[in-house]
Amino acid sequence: MSTILRFPPPQLQMVTVDVPSVSRLRLTVAVPGSTIRSVTVLVAGATGATGRLLVGQLLHRSLTVKVVVRSPDKLPGDVRSHSNLSVIQASVLDLSDAEMAHHVNGCDAVASCLGHNLNLKGIYGPPRMLVTGATRRLCNAIKANKPDKPVRFVLMNTAGNSNRDIPERVSFSQRCVIGLIRLLVPPQLDNERAADYLRVKIGQNDGAIEWAAVRPDSLIDESEVTGYEVYSSPIRSAVFNAGKTSRINVANFMADLITDDDMWGKWRGQMPVIYNKASS
Ligand SMILES: NC(=O)c1ccc[n+]([C@@H]2O[C@H](COP(=O)([O-])OP(=O)(O)OC[C@H]3O[C@@H](n4cnc5c(N)ncnc54)[C@H](OP(=O)(O)O)[C@@H]3O)[C@@H](O)[C@H]2O)c1
Numbered sequence: 001m002s003t004i005l006r007f008p009p010p011q012l013q014m015v016t017v018d019v020p021s022v023s024r025l026r027l028t029v030a031v032p033g034s035t036i037r038s039v040t041v042l043v044a045g046a047t048g049a050t051g052r053l054l055v056g057q058l059l060h061r062s063l064t065v066k067v068v069v070r071s072p073d074k075l076p077g078d079v080r081s082h083s084n085l086s087v088i089q090a091s092v093l094d095l096s097d098a099e100m101a102h103h104v105n106g107c108d109a110v111a112s113c114l115g116h117n118l119n120l121k122g123i124y125g126p127p128r129m130l131v132t133g134a135t136r137r138l139c140n141a142i143k144a145n146k147p148d149k150p151v152r153f154v155l156m157n158t159a160g161n162s163n164r165d166i167p168e169r170v171s172f173s174q175r176c177v178i179g180l181i182r183l184l185v186p187p188q189l190d191n192e193r194a195a196d197y198l199r200v201k202i203g204q205n206d207g208a209i210e211w212a213a214v215r216p217d218s219l220i221d222e223s224e225v226t227g228y229e230v231y232s233s234p235i236r237s238a239v240f241n242a243g244k245t246s247r248i249n250v251a252n253f254m255a256d257l258i259t260d261d262d263m264w265g266k267w268r269g270q271m272p273v274i275y276n277k278a279s280s
Pocket residue numbers: 044045046047048049050051069070071074091092093113114115116117118122126127130131156157158159187191215216217218219247
C-alpha cells in the first residue's frame with residue numbers, strides 16, 4: 001500500500017519524496033518555490049529530426065531547455081512558444097568560448113543530436129568535424145564553469161561505431177566496409193571521433209562531466225514512443241543486418257538518461273545501443 005499525504009497551499013511547490021526508512025511510504029510535501037531549482041538542459045542539434053523530439057520530451061517533463069539553433073523557425077510551433085524554452089540563435093561552432101561557457105553555465109545536462117545534413121554540402125563540405133568539434137567545445141565550456149556536480153553529457157552517436165573500451169566483436173567484412181565508409185563518407189569518422197573524445201579525453205573519472213553516447217541503428221520516424229531495447233553492444237550487424245530505431249525512441253531514451261538517476265547509473269560512461277523491439 002502506498003500512502004500519499006497532500007497539502008495544497010498557495011505559493012508553495014509540491015515535492016514528492018520517498019521516505020528511506022519506511023519502504024513504500026511517499027510523502028508529498030509543500031516547500032517554498034524558491035528553494036526548488038528546476039533541471040536545465042542545453043540541446044545542440046535541436047532543429048534536427050531527433051533533436052526536436054528530444055526537446056519535446058524534455059519540455060513534456062517540465063524541464064527548462066536551452067537550444068542552440070541556426071534557424072529557430074525550424075522548431076515546431078508548440079516547442080518554440082513554450083515558456084520553459086530559451087532559444088540561442090547561433091551556429092554552435094561559431095560561438096566564442098566565453099559565449100559557450102555562458103550558455104552551459106547552470107545546465108545540469110547537455111545533449112547533442114547534431115549530424116551532418118544529408119546533402120553534398122553537409123556530407124563533404126565544412127565543418128567536416130561538426131559533431132566532434134561541438135562535443136569538445138561544449139565539454140570545454142562545462143569544465144570552464146567548474147560545476148559543483150558533474151554535468152551529464154548525452155551524445156547521439158551510431159550503431160555503426162564501436163565502443164573500444166570493451167571487447168566488441170565486429171566481423172572482418174564489417175570492419176572492411178566501415179573502413180571504406182570512413183574514407184568515403186566523412187560523417188562516419190566525425191561520429192567515431194566524437195565518441196572517442198568522450199571515451200578517451202573525458203574518460204570515466206572526470207569531476208565535471210559524466211557522459212553516455214547513445215547508438216541507434218537505422219533511424220526511422222514514428223509518431224509515438226514504442227517498445228525498445230537497450231544493449232551495451234550491438235546485437236546485430238549495423239552493415240549487413242541493420243535493425244531499426246525510431247527517432248522518438250532515441251529521444252525518449254536520451255530524456256530518460258537525463259532525468260532518471262537509476263538509468264544514468266546504469267549507462268554512464270557507456271555507449272548503449274538502442275533498437276525498436278519489433279526489429280530485434
Ligand atoms: N540516419 C541514420 O540512420 C542514423 C543512424 C544512427 C545514427 N545517426 C546519427 O544521428 C545523428 C542525428 O540524426 P538526425 O537524423 O536526427 O539528424 P538531422 O535531422 O540531420 O539533424 C541534424 C542537426 O544538426 C544541425 N547541423 C547540421 N549541420 C550543422 C552545422 N554546420 N552547424 C550547426 N548545426 C548543424 C542541423 O541544424 P539545421 O537544422 O540548422 O540544419 C540539425 O539540427 C547524426 O549524427 C547521425 O549521424 C543516423
